[in-house]
Amino acid sequence: MLRWLNSLMAGLIGLVLAAPILVVAGVSLNAKRSLDFPPNGLSLAWYAEIFTDPGWRGALIASLVVAALSAALAVAIAFPLAWFIWRWRAPWARAFEVLGMAPFILPPVITALGFLSFWSTAGQYGEPWTVVVSHAIFFVTLPLVTLSLGFGAVDRSFVEAASTMGADDHTVLRTVVMPLVRPYMISGFAFAFVLSLNEYIVAYMVAGFTLETLPIKIFNALRYGYTPTMAAVTVLFVLLTAAVFGLIARFGDLPRLLGAWIKPD
Amino acid sequence: MIRRAPRSLGEHAPILFPALMLVVFFVIPFGLMIAVSVARRIPGGFYEPDLVLANYERFLSAFFGGVLSFSLELAALVAVVAVGIGFPFTYRLARLPRAAQVRWLVFLLSILSLSEVIIGFAWSTLLSRTAGITNLLVAVGLMAEPQSLSPSFGALLAGMVYQAFPYTVLVLYPALARLDPALVEASRTLGASPVKAFFTVVVPSQRNTIVATLIMAFVFALGCYLLPQLLGRPQHWTLSVLITDQAIYQSNMPFAAAMAVFLVLVSLALVGLSLLFGRKEEA
Numbered sequence: 001m002l003r004w005l006n007s008l009m010a011g012l013i014g015l016v017l018a019a020p021i022l023v024v025a026g027v028s029l030n031a032k033r034s035l036d037f038p039p040n041g042l043s044l045a046w047y048a049e050i051f052t053d054p055g056w057r058g059a060l061i062a063s064l065v066v067a068a069l070s071a072a073l074a075v076a077i078a079f080p081l082a083w084f085i086w087r088w089r090a091p092w093a094r095a096f097e098v099l100g101m102a103p104f105i106l107p108p109v110i111t112a113l114g115f116l117s118f119w120s121t122a123g124q125y126g127e128p129w130t131v132v133v134s135h136a137i138f139f140v141t142l143p144l145v146t147l148s149l150g151f152g153a154v155d156r157s158f159v160e161a162a163s164t165m166g167a168d169d170h171t172v173l174r175t176v177v178m179p180l181v182r183p184y185m186i187s188g189f190a191f192a193f194v195l196s197l198n199e200y201i202v203a204y205m206v207a208g209f210t211l212e213t214l215p216i217k218i219f220n221a222l223r224y225g226y227t228p229t230m231a232a233v234t235v236l237f238v239l240l241t242a243a244v245f246g247l248i249a250r251f252g253d254l255p256r257l258l259g260a261w262i263k264p265d
Numbered sequence: 266m267i268r269r270a271p272r273s274l275g276e277h278a279p280i281l282f283p284a285l286m287l288v289v290f291f292v293i294p295f296g297l298m299i300a301v302s303v304a305r306r307i308p309g310g311f312y313e314p315d316l317v318l319a320n321y322e323r324f325l326s327a328f329f330g331g332v333l334s335f336s337l338e339l340a341a342l343v344a345v346v347a348v349g350i351g352f353p354f355t356y357r358l359a360r361l362p363r364a365a366q367v368r369w370l371v372f373l374l375s376i377l378s379l380s381e382v383i384i385g386f387a388w389s390t391l392l393s394r395t396a397g398i399t400n401l402l403v404a405v406g407l408m409a410e411p412q413s414l415s416p417s418f419g420a421l422l423a424g425m426v427y428q429a430f431p432y433t434v435l436v437l438y439p440a441l442a443r444l445d446p447a448l449v450e451a452s453r454t455l456g457a458s459p460v461k462a463f464f465t466v467v468v469p470s471q472r473n474t475i476v477a478t479l480i481m482a483f484v485f486a487l488g489c490y491l492l493p494q495l496l497g498r499p500q501h502w503t504l505s506v507l508i509t510d511q512a513i514y515q516s517n518m519p520f521a522a523a524m525a526v527f528l529v530l531v532s533l534a535l536v537g538l539s540l541l542f543g544r545k546e547e548a
Contacts, residue, residue, distance in 0.1 A: 002459050002460070006357055009353070009354070009357075010354070010357060010358075013350070013354055013430075014372070016427075017372070017373075017376055017427070017430070017431075019391060019398075020384070020387035020388050020390070020391045020427070021387060023387070023390055023391045023396055023397075024386070024387045024390055024391075026396070027390055027396050034395065035390060035393065035395050035396050036395050036396055037390075037395070037396030037397070037400065076282075077282065077283045077286050077287070078283070080279040080280060080282055080283050081280060081283035081284075083279060084271075084279050084280040084283075087268070088268065088269070088270065088271040088276065089268050089269055089270050090270060090271055090280075093280060096280070096283060096284050096287055099287045099288075099291055099292065100283075100287060102291070103291060105484070105532075105536055106484075106488075106529060106532050106533075107484065107487055107488030107490075107505055107528055107532060108488050108490065109488065109490050109505045109508050109509055109525065109528070110298075110525050110528060110529055110532075111291075111294075112509075113298055113508065113512055113521060113522060113525045114291075114294035114295050114297065114298045114525075115290075115294055116512060116518075117294060117297040117298045117300075117301050117518065117522065118290070118293060118294035118297050121297055133290055134290070136286075137286065137287070137290045137291050140287075194378045195378050198378050198379055198380035198383070199380065200380050200381060200382050200491065201381075201490055201491075201509065204513075205509075205512065205513065208513075215380040215382045215383070216382075218380075218382045218383065218386060219382045219491070222382070222385075222386060222495070226386070226389075226390070230386060231386075231390070234383050234386060234387060237379070237380070237383060238375060238379065238383075241374075241375045241378050241379065242371060242372070242375040245370075245371045245374045245375055245378075246371050249367045249370065249371050254367050254370050254371070255363070255366055255367065255370065255442065258370060258435060258438055258439065259438065259439030259442075260359065260438060260439055260442030260443065
């Protein structure tokens with residue numbers, strides 16, 4: 001009886017979580033330019049429009065480029081920091097780790113406003129590349145967390161063995177540490193990539209009037225009425241996001257990345 | 266390789282780039298925002314450096330008081346609902362077979378990373394007249410004709426809980442995954458029903474986790490900046506929406522910055538409090 005109730009609860013929660021996406025997926029198949037559910041006739045035309053309409057295609061490309069570059073920059077900032085904290089006994093370096101965590105914990109509008117003040121003071125307001133830097137800082141938390149976990153999982157006796165055999169720091173990093181932390185680095189990149197793809201407020205405040213990423217494009221389009229193309233873009237985004245996390249789960253240890261591990265005694 | 270304090274410049278070199286990036290692009294923008302919050306506004310959308318508290322004085326207005334208390338109440342309500350559903354859910358989740366756990370985690374992460382724009386659009390579609398759930402109620406004969414359920418307070422609350430729920434589950438997950446199963450087994454051996462064991466053993470043992478998660482979900486909900494615009498009415502605007510509005514549409518950066526500084530202080534105080542509760546659990 002209780003087992004049955006538990007499954008019912010989980011099923012119900014799953015259904016409510018999926019419901020908005022399912023309705024949007026249905027709407028995206030409408031044959032006519034209307035938001036009906038169940039769909040009024042079936043068509044994939046709205047999916048084609050994402051790739052043929054210059055506005056939507058441009059926004060898609062802008063989003064992908066910003067996400068890839070900013071995730072790479074976030075990893076480039078997080079890796080040396082996480083390595084340094086792991087390699088050296090330097091408690092003061094933790095202060096930078098806290099700085100790296102802060103943008104993620106504080107309400108996003110604060111970071112967005114900080115960047116708006118910064119880039120307009122620096123005279124760079126509206127430059128597309130400022131979005132890349134802003135997103136890299138905003139999402140540096142994710143590679144920082146995954147890489148800290150990764151370095152923490154490296155068995156120090158491997159490192160001892162390598163350095164006893166005469167390997168210097170650089171060789172140890174390249175031949176021993178790097179292969180062990182690579183999955184964590186890739187997960188950190190993937191997390192930052194997906195979140196940058198979906199990010200709205202920072203991108204909007206920093207360069208909303210010059211660079212249209214997909215979330216900004218959807219928001220701008222919302223004001224002129226809803227179209228099935230927006231629904232198609234949403235479905236595309238959900239699938240892309242789920243695929244990335246599916247890959248992380250396939251090649252990495254997702255429960256561990258999310259903090260569920262038993263401390264070895 | 267001995268783990269000691271770094272000495273030479275060469276040993277410090279790797280941290281230079283990350284430290285520089287974080288200081289230049291996070292600490293300085295933050296400082297600038299504080300400077301802007303005490304700047305003097307010049308009509309026409311600009312401001313000049315000054316040290317005036319006029320922007321903070323506007324906090325004393327009835328309008329701001331109304332927005333602030335609504336934001337806090339809404340965030341508190343969202344946090345309570347999300348943790349209330351999320352806690353028993355996560356407890357069950359952490360006891361599922363590994364493969365099932367991973368499937369749920371992928372699903373929850375996918376929803377968590379969805380843009381607020383997309384969540385707002387999806388919920389307003391779900392609650393709309395043409396594509397909404399009322400069509401379903403009409404189909405089974407519970408309703409005469411479909412109607413729109415959005416914008417409304419209920420729609421806003423549903424959207425915000427939807428957004429906060431995966432976050433809440435992922436904050437609770439580590440603590441509940443590490444919960445010692447022996448605790449529940451012992452109470453079961455002593456004759457407690459599973460429900461009784463949950464309420465008298467699991468919940469009290471996780472009291473601090475629950476408080477810390479409530480606070481984290483509260484801060485998360487405070488940060489919600491678009492859903493009140495997409496799913497609510499103007500009287501449902503929150504502090505985050507007001508900040509965006511002042512900064513972008515009213516071009517009043519000093520007032521927006523002053524409100525942001527205030528929001529930072531509230532959030533930091535709450536995060537500090539939640540860390541305190543989280544630490545107690547580990548001790």
